[in-house]
Amino acid sequence: MGLTQLRTFLQRHTRIALDASVFIYQLESNPRYAPLTDAIFQWLERPEHGAVTSTITMTELLVQPYRDRGEKGVDEFYALLATYPNLEWISPNLEIADIAARIRATHQLRTPDALQAATALHARVSGLVTNDPVFKRVEKFETLLLDQLL
Numbered sequence: 001m002g003l004t005q006l007r008t009f010l011q012r013h014t015r016i017a018l019d020a021s022v023f024i025y026q027l028e029s030n031p032r033y034a035p036l037t038d039a040i041f042q043w044l045e046r047p048e049h050g051a052v053t054s055t056i057t058m059t060e061l062l063v064q065p066y067r068d069r070g071e072k073g074v075d076e077f078y079a080l081l082a083t084y085p086n087l088e089w090i091s092p093n094l095e096i097a098d099i100a101a102r103i104r105a106t107h108q109l110r111t112p113d114a115l116q117a118a119t120a121l122h123a124r125v126s127g128l129v130t131n132d133p134v135f136k137r138v139e140k141f142e143t144l145l146l147d148q149l150l
Contacts, residue, residue: 002149006036009127009144010043015050017120017141019130020060023053023081025146027061033131036146040129041084050086054096054119056112058089090119107137 010016018040025033026041044051058081065073082089090096092115099118103109109117117138120128127142128135135143 002036003039005149006039006144007043009129009142010040010049012142013125013127014048015052015123015125017116017123017125017128018051018053018057018087019116019128019132019135020053020057021131021146022129023057023061025131027077027080032150033146036149044084044086047086050088052088052090052119052123052125054116055089055091056115056119060112088123090123092119096122103138107134109134109137 022037022040024030026037030037043049058077061077061081062074065077069076081087092100096115096118099121100111100114103114103117103121104111107114107117113132113134117128117135120141121138125141127144129144129146131146133145136145
């Protein structure tokens with residue numbers, strides 16, 4: 001049932017934002033979420049689709065490799081993620097910072113989440129995939145929670 005709902009969500013969008021949790025589940029081959037994240041990354045490989053994420057995602061993703069494997073593990077992450085097709089990494093800038101501040105003021109999101117949401121708005125995506133329900137507070141894009149698919 002979850003894959004059908006996910007595919008329906010993905011069919012409604014050509015450009016989505018991905019929160020860090022999606023990458024973490026995929027890179028860890030998390031048995032609970034891997035079928036869902038596999039479908040997301042397969043969708044993303046098609047040229048008519050695209051996704052964005054904030055460079056803050058990379059910060060979150062690199063903590064464990066630095067702890068566990070050092071530079072070699074980090075290099076592997078960069079090699080995989082920085083070259084993934086149709087995935088755009090967007091760095092915070094003044095416009096995104098302003099949008100994030102507005103989101104924090106209006107929706108009470110923590111700064112990292114507000115920056116993720118602001119990046120999505122800046123990139124004009126229509127959907128965001130995450131496992132964090134705080135993003136549902138931002139109504140300018142459709143939020144899909146992976147846990148709701150299980």
